[in-house]
Amino acid sequence: MLKKTPLGQVLGLGSAKAGTEHWWHQRLTAIAGIPLVVFLIGYILLHRGASRAEIVASMHNPVVAVLMGLTIANLVWHMRLGLQVVIEDYVHTDHTKYLLLLLNTFFSVVMAVTGLYAILKMSIGL
């Protein structure tokens, strides 16, 4: 007899309560990151020496604003996953580990929200 709830069966997770999601998201964001890095470097090179007005004007183009937003969101999700692994690999004291994992998430969320807010502010001229 299978001692699992229907939800447990569907989720298919063992006692670790985690599956391949972390690994898979790391790869998804890695693949998405390739064109976005090309965009980011291209954008910065095209706007070298640009004034603030020119940067703001570039964000009025929805394609540029959306691509920059995707770059930030993808980068932040990827770096959070990555640093999580680094913390789990090297920090073995529980309270320090969980504190660092917490700070990792906080820092990532602050970076994402701040970056997206700045892009949105320039793009729609708040």
Place this chain on the structure above:
Amino acid sequence: MAESRNAERPLSPHLQIYRGGLTMMMSIVHRITGVALYAGTLLLVWWLTAAATSDSYFDMVQAVFGSWIGRLVLFGFTWALIHHTLGGIRHLIWDVGHGFALKDAEMGAKLTLASSIILTIIVWAVALGVS
């Protein structure tokens, strides 16, 4: 916990037991560049925030990035970004089951390292207006 470890029991082989090599160095560099880029995100978000704030604040941030130390950091950021991206592509190739033979892994490492340096120099040549 390390202190509760039974000293009689053998440990699995760790870093110091292996002979160093190019692929090992590349693996370590991939992680180091990843952590460096984590901090680098702060620079990108800072720059975007400055652009969204005011002319004087933007000029101040541009002056920081334009100083010699700022440029040195950005140069390192550029190399780390390109190296980590190329290293990531190398990992993705492994993920689909290719390139595990020692010869291929060594070649991939050399290609990644050389390309990252060349691309970084090209990006900076363009950035500094060398044509």
